[in-house]
Amino acid sequence: MLFNSLTFIVFFVVVVGAYWALRSWETRKNLLLVASYIFYGAWNPPFALLLFGTTALDFYLGSRIASAVTPRARRGWMIASVTSNLSMLGFFKYGNFLLENFQWLLARAGVAYQPPHLDIFLPIGISFYTFHSLSYTLDVYRGVCAPTKSLRDFTLAVSFFPQLVAGPIVRAADFLPQLVTAPKLRPGQFGWGLLLMTLGMFEKIVLADALLADSADAVFGYGGPLPALDAWGGTLAFAGQIFFDFAGYSTCAIGAALCLGFHLKDNFRFPYAAVGFSDFWRRWHISLSTFLRDFLYIPLGGNRSGPARAAVNLMIVMFIGGLWHGAAWTFVVWGLIHGVFLVIERLVKGAAGEAPWTQTFAIKFLIGLGTFAVVCLAWVFFRAADFATAARLVKAMVGAGAPSDALLTTRELLQVGSVTAGLLLAHWSLRDTSIEAVVGKMPRWLVVALWTLMLSAIILTQGNGHAFIYFQF
Amino acid sequence: MPSSTSSFESFERVIPDLPWRRLALIVTALTFLAAVGWEIRCRAWGYAPTLNDTPDLWAQQRRAVRPDSIVIVGDSRAHFDLDLDELEKGLGSRPIQLALDGSCPYPVFADLVNDESFHGTVIASLVPGMWLAPGGPLLKNSERALERYHKQTWAQRSGHVLGMLLEEHIAFLKKDDLTLPKLLGRIPLPPRDHTEGPPLPPYFGSVDRERRTRMIDACAQPGPLQDRIKNGWPLLFTPPPPPSYIPREAFLKGMGAAIEKRFQDTAAAVKKLRARGGKVVFVRFPFTGKVRELEDAGTPRAGPWTRIINESGAPSIYFTDYPELANFQCPESSHLSAPDSVEFTRRLVPHLKAALAQ
Structure with a gap:
């Protein structure tokens, strides 16, 4: 069942209604x-x-x-x-x-072997x-x-x-x-949960699916060379799409859990304002990065056995992290790109230390933009169906592609450009705070206006039943 | 080992200190008012409540196919021009409408043929340029519907049922016309070279739960909507240029091979279905004006149509062969108005019966 479906809305209303109507905690858990x-x-x-x-x-x-x-x-x-x-x-x-x-x-090795193709359906x-x-x-x-x-x-x-x-x-x-004792609904918890669900749906339905998905699909599904503008347009579209898709799901999940009295931790913390790759992984898919840290990186020895061993451990973790996302070498390369930059960052930090000049906003912002650019470059391998497509796109992005016709329309480029600019602006504005802190300080009329705007945009977009990207993982 | 667990025990999400109940009520009221305002605006533009012809609706009809059903496959002409009541009266059984607008019907036909339990009757609209489409959106439209039929989940089915309840009452729920991306697409912007495809026709037909489609009056009568659609067909019926990164000769060779294969596959599929007792009749529905000029020039009757009929051995009905079918006028050059579709079907039935008796 998709969050962005009418079925889920009915399901959620029935479950939440029955859940809070029941008195026995055991019965509620059964429900x-x-x-x-x-x-x-x-x-x-x-x-x-x-x-x-x-x-x-x-x-x-x-x-x-x-x-x-x-x-x-x-x-x-x-x-x-x-x-x-x-x-x-x-x-x-x-x-x-x-x-x-x-x-x-x-x-x-010179052995001709034709394995049977296993007709395996991947459980969602x-x-x-x-x-x-x-x-x-x-x-x-x-x-x-x-x-x-x-x-x-x-x-x-x-x-x-x-x-x-x-x-x-x-x-x-x-x-x-x-699950030990029945949760008590604190004042505002239900309303805040609903607002988070609205925000998550807005990210998924309006921003990811309606404004970005088509451009990303067009560029990554194109079989020929592309101009740099289109290659970057498609890549930025995917960078925004995957964030809004996945963060939207997490936000919905957190909101839905809150409505039921449960507290889930943040899974994203404005990752496109990350300054460096270690910062990125403290902000992106936090629950996966902490899982891999606790159950793989630390058991491997973490950074306890010197820089060389730590670098190897990091690469192993990012190799596994890449493979976790999908059964293809393109995902592995995506993970390894992150691994390499994590290692480089450690080396640079080890050599330069935390020099005062690196702590100015201007330098942090430049490093942040550089991080974002490399993250986008890595997304190419994550999204591309094969290495040929990825290579073609990377070539185009660095201006080394063959001469070619434009692919994205003016409207698509404007959509991608404006959503990406808004995304970066939002992440840089919020990188050191939280959505709760920001909303808590907002005038009430602005909360009402933004909430109404998001709901209206969701209704206007009508949804298209696109599955969330991370379902396939 | 600790008797209880983790740092989570102390974790509680921060709830911003605002009067959430009051805010939620205000937001609900404002959103409702905005939706009502939008509904009024859309109705003033001429939109009326009707179902969206989605892959879910198509899958619902596909599931209704029984081994001996009469099934309509094809493009939008079979969709607009056939009346299910008249067909039921004439053929004794209510047909199932599986024609898809803007599609290559072959995958749907092949799927029926590959369903070994099916030995019913197929009324197939044959527009050669669409039936033989070697790829692109025409093929994708059919494949998308088939994929939904084969992989539709219970959640999707229930979402579709709920969606129909809303679509039957709310005019602005038009996925092809009034969604945010479609509305943004109406903003005039300077085009980039080679990127703008021909515009798809706007809303001009209503659809019911059996997927019976009727042209709306605003399109059937002369006016701006009719002109807009009529003027749009020539662009849509003009094949796009080959992609610049593939040599023209290689591209045309690939297309030619794919089309040749479609001829052979069609003949084989017809024979396969007929071999197990099924029946197929190909129908050429009326088309007029500029569309007729384009289609007759691009795919003349003596070309692909005749070859498909000859190679498959299936009976066929070409509307121009019969005076009672030949003189219908398509308001926007490609489809019949709702009243004409009823009359056309009534006149078509005897020919269908004769063809199916062969």
């Missing part, structure tokens, strides 16, 4: 669990069984980890959880990718709920989280519908405590 499985099953009912299977297995393994007497046994059960989760992810998401690469390797949101579930066993293993005795509560923590299919990646350790 949320059923609603979450309906939300997920509305795509493809059989995959709800897979979701439950993953959850039940991790519930069992979590209890085994907690009850294991020896460290070796604890470690064994933890590895069993990691292996089972990653195997399932590997089968559904990477099965054909692995086979194709295996075939390529054999061909290099599998990368997200696998990480939701896996975080539980890993946190139980690390001693950060006590094992829950309630399969129902754990199942709800993994499947809670606002964050189920496209994040944020909410860790069981962060969510389970909220």
Whole structure:
């Protein structure tokens, strides 16, 4: 079920109404669990069984980890959880990718092998709920989280519908405590939740889908060379689209959870105003970057074994991070570009330190623009269907493309230009504050005007049922 | 191990200190008023409530196909020009309307043929330039509808049902005409070379739940809407130039090969369906004025039409062969008005019956 659909509006009204009408906390949790499985099953009912299977297995393994007497046994059960989760992810998401690469390797060795094409249907949101579930066993293993005795509560923590299919990646350790006692709705919580949902829908329906998606699709789907203006237009369109699409989903999720009395952390913090790549990853898909930091980078040794080892660890993390997004080498290259710039940034910071002149706004702004430009360049690999398309676009962006006809219309370029300018302006204005702080200081008439404007624009746009980009991950 | 968990216990989102209930009520009232104002404006422009002809609506009709159904496939002419009531009266069974505006009908036809359970009757509108389209938006329109039919989720189905309830009462819900991007597209801007495609026709037909489409009066009568649509067809019926990055000869060779394959696939598909008891009749619906000049020059009857009929062996009805069908006038050169579509269908039925009896 998509947030940006009439079905969801009706679903949400019914669930929220019933949820707050019920008195018993246990009954309300049961309602949320059923609603979450309906939300997920509305795509493809059989995959709800897979979701439950993953959850039940991790519930069992979590209890085994907690009850294991020896460290070796604890470690064994933890590895069993990691292996089972990653195997399932590997089968559904990477099965054909692995086979194709295996075939390529054999061909290099002179062995002609034609693997069968596995007709695998990717369960929606599998990368997200696998990480939701896996975080539980890993946190139980690390001693950060006590094992829950309630399969129902754990199942709800993994499947809670606002964050189920496209994040944020909410860790069981962060969510389970909220299931202990019934939440109390604080004054304004429901209204603020609704405003956040409106903002998220506006980002998705109006900005991402209506104003940017067509330009990005046209440029990345074009088979020939492009002028630099069009290549940049398409790339900036995608940079805006993926932000508004994904941040819009997260904002909706946070708002929907608030309406139900739950608190989810921010997943984005104005990332296009990041000054450097480490800053970018503190602002972009925060729940994934902290997941990878806690469960991969730190266990690999983090930066405890010297700069060289830290650089290798960073590259491994970004390699995995790239691959998490999709079963293609283009995603890996996207991750590695970020990895390389993270390493370079560390080296530069290590050499130059935090010199006072680097702290002026002008320098920060220049570094920020440079960061944004490289982030956009990396998006080319993320969005392109293959390396040929990516290479053609990068060539065009640096002015080395073949002579070619224009592709984007004047209107499309104006849309992309104005939305990108507004996006950068908003991120730079808000980079050191929060949306709550800004809204809290706004005159009431302005809140009403902006809220009305967003709702009216959503109605005017009418939506087109575009799925969220991150559903495919 | 801690008995309870994480830093989250202390995490609570900040709620800005504002009178949210009052603000929400004001916003709801203002948004409602804005929507009512927009609805009044759109109705004043001539828009009326009607369904959007979406892939969801198409998929709903496609699901209604039974093994022995009579199914209409084709382009907008089959969509506008056929009346389901008259066909039901004449053929004894209510047909299912699967024609798609601005589409190449072949993928829909092939999908029916590949459905081994189907052995019914296909009434196919054959506009050679569209049937043989080797790629581009004409093909994509059909493929999009088919994809929705094959992959439609329960959530999409329920969203479609809810959407119809609104579209039947609200005039501004016109996905092809009144969405924000379409409205922005109306702002005159200096064009960049090679980037502006021909404009698609604006709203000029109403659609019901069976996908029966009727031309609205504002288009059937002489006036600015009729002129706008009539003047738009020549641009749409002119093939776009080949992309500049592919040598012209190579491009034309590729197109030629794809069209040749479509001829062969069509003949094979017709034979496959007929072999298991199904029936197919190709129909050329009326077209007049400038559109007729263009189509007759680009795809003369003796060309692709005749080849498809000959190679497939399927019966056919060409409207100019029958005086009672030949003299209908298309108000905007390409489709019949709603009253004419009823009369045309009534006159077409005997010919369909004769063709299907072959």
